[in-house]
Amino acid sequence: MASEIVVMGGGPAGSIAAALLARQGKRVRLLERAHFPRYHVGESVATSCRSIIELAGALEKVEARGYQVKEGLLLRWGAERDWVVDWPEIFGTNAQTSWQVDRADFDDVLLRHAASQGVEVVEGAQARKVLFEDGRAAGVEWTHEGREHTTRADHVIDATGRAGLLSVRHLDNRTPHDVFRNVAVWGYYQGGTLLPRTPRGGINVISAPEGWYWVIPLKDDVYSVGFVTHQDHFLKRKQRYPAGAAGVEALFLDAVEESETVRELVSDGAFQHHVRVEQDFSYTADSFCGPGYFLAGDSACFLDPLLSTGVHLGMYSGMLAAASITATEAGDVTEDEALAFYEALYRNAYARMFSMVAGFYEQYRGKSTYFWLAQRLARGRHPELMAPRESPDPMRSAPDSEAFAALTAGVLDLDDARRAGGAGPLPADVLAERMSAGQHDLGGHDAATGLYLTTAPRLGIGRSGRSAEAARA
Numbered sequence: 001m002a003s004e005i006v007v008m009g010g011g012p013a014g015s016i017a018a019a020l021l022a023r024q025g026k027r028v029r030l031l032e033r034a035h036f037p038r039y040h041v042g043e044s045v046a047t048s049c050r051s052i053i054e055l056a057g058a059l060e061k062v063e064a065r066g067y068q069v070k071e072g073l074l075l076r077w078g079a080e081r082d083w084v085v086d087w088p089e090i091f092g093t094n095a096q097t098s099w100q101v102d103r104a105d106f107d108d109v110l111l112r113h114a115a116s117q118g119v120e121v122v123e124g125a126q127a128r129k130v131l132f133e134d135g136r137a138a139g140v141e142w143t144h145e146g147r148e149h150t151t152r153a154d155h156v157i158d159a160t161g162r163a164g165l166l167s168v169r170h171l172d173n174r175t176p177h178d179v180f181r182n183v184a185v186w187g188y189y190q191g192g193t194l195l196p197r198t199p200r201g202g203i204n205v206i207s208a209p210e211g212w213y214w215v216i217p218l219k220d221d222v223y224s225v226g227f228v229t230h231q232d233h234f235l236k237r238k239q240r241y242p243a244g245a246a247g248v249e250a251l252f253l254d255a256v257e258e259s260e261t262v263r264e265l266v267s268d269g270a271f272q273h274h275v276r277v278e279q280d281f282s283y284t285a286d287s288f289c290g291p292g293y294f295l296a297g298d299s300a301c302f303l304d305p306l307l308s309t310g311v312h313l314g315m316y317s318g319m320l321a322a323a324s325i326t327a328t329e330a331g332d333v334t335e336d337e338a339l340a341f342y343e344a345l346y347r348n349a350y351a352r353m354f355s356m357v358a359g360f361y362e363q364y365r366g367k368s369t370y371f372w373l374a375q376r377l378a379r380g381r382h383p384e385l386m387a388p389r390e391s392p393d394p395m396r397s398a399p400d401s402e403a404f405a406a407l408t409a410g411v412l413d414l415d416d417a418r419r420a421g422g423a424g425p426l427p428a429d430v431l432a433e434r435m436s437a438g439q440h441d442l443g444g445h446d447a448a449t450g451l452y453l454t455t456a457p458r459l460g461i462g463r464s465g466r467s468a469e470a471a472r473a
Helices: 012-023 048-055 059-063 087-091 103-116 165-171 231-238 245-258 260-265 310-330 335-360 367-378 399-408 411-422 428-436 465-472
Strands: 004-008 027-032 068-070 072-076 083-086 098-100 120-123 125-133 136-144 147-152 155-158 174-176 182-190 203-208 211-218 222-230 276-279 283-285 293-295 451-454 460-463
Touching: 004 012, 004 136, 004 147, 012 027, 012 048, 012 103, 012 155, 012 310, 027 103, 027 125, 048 059, 048 310, 048 411, 059 103, 072 087, 083 087, 083 399, 087 399, 098 211, 103 120, 125 165, 136 155, 155 165, 155 310, 165 293, 182 231, 182 245, 203 260, 211 260, 222 231, 222 245, 222 260, 231 245, 245 260, 293 310, 310 335, 310 411, 310 451, 310 460, 335 399, 335 411, 335 451, 335 460, 399 411
Parallel strands: 004 027, 004 155, 027 120, 072 203, 155 293
Antiparallel strands: 068 098, 072 083, 125 136, 136 147, 174 283, 182 222, 182 276, 203 211, 211 222, 451 460
């Protein structure tokens, strides 16, 4: 009999994990407390997500929604002139693109797709408690329409987002990052524009003395506009305004007016009169998994939205969790090995992004410093990204921006899988050819153990030659 798997949460992490497991023949029950579609921020999606969505079998459904195509970003940061990260220019005209999405619609598509793959989706279901037996997750207590339920499970995936059922309520192992104790305030405009030289559908990121702004083009000429600042600055600003929604709206509109750049970008747009606020963006759990359970997406960690990493980390971790469960049940690896694999790869992906964002907040260092930091974060795993290349337009993607582009697009985490079998990083010419063709291998490689993610002929975990010999011994 197939094992029983409970996924708590139906956002990108939970829906991807559930769909992938169901496609491997697993019995999956997904508990989602809301009724979709429901609003969620985080509209800018990395290119890595396209590959993961395709692996889950949902690419045609997502493409059919007509989201704004995204081909990169433009940053106006510190004292530097505008600098552009144009994915087709860097990786070739056939490189993968991504989207700027309406998350209510996007998440709904992924959840419905999981159901179409055989996942039992229960909306309006509130997960209350994870049951443990001898230190191992063994089930979930949950309520639905006023009735209490208990589902036994061989594996539990916590994709409950910031609520973090396991991390917050059971393990008490979440640590906030004081350096990123920021607040975002945002709203929407009907109509607007982007900075000159912005890649098609690209996000604009604009620094300010007390923080930074995002301007994201969505479909139907809608623009998401946000201002991010440290909570100390936000609280001081808030004192100038009356309490309630009207005061928050006035604060937001004044913040937009303070930036000459942002003010001009939305000058022809009509403000939509609804402002939202989100606090305490960044945190991490001390551990991301344990016997019988995985923390996926925001339940494990979350990072300031500067580089739009949230959906990537959610989908990436959902894929890793599904692969770890599949490999354990197939006997390809032990559970301890699968847990160590998941912890290493997910934490490495998060740490790499964390280091990059931390560098950005020292905003007057200059563009070359950020590119250097991205190169250092990639060095050793992807030396092919270190080679200098000529740029036909010095005002666009700089020669040393390739590592930065690969990191922010999420493809470094996916391309790590090419080190499988101890063969080392993918040769530069092969990697360039794959990127130009829009091909990115899904997965990652744990150099310490020789384990790596496999997606064909099935999702799972493989072993390098020396690791396999050690396991047989």
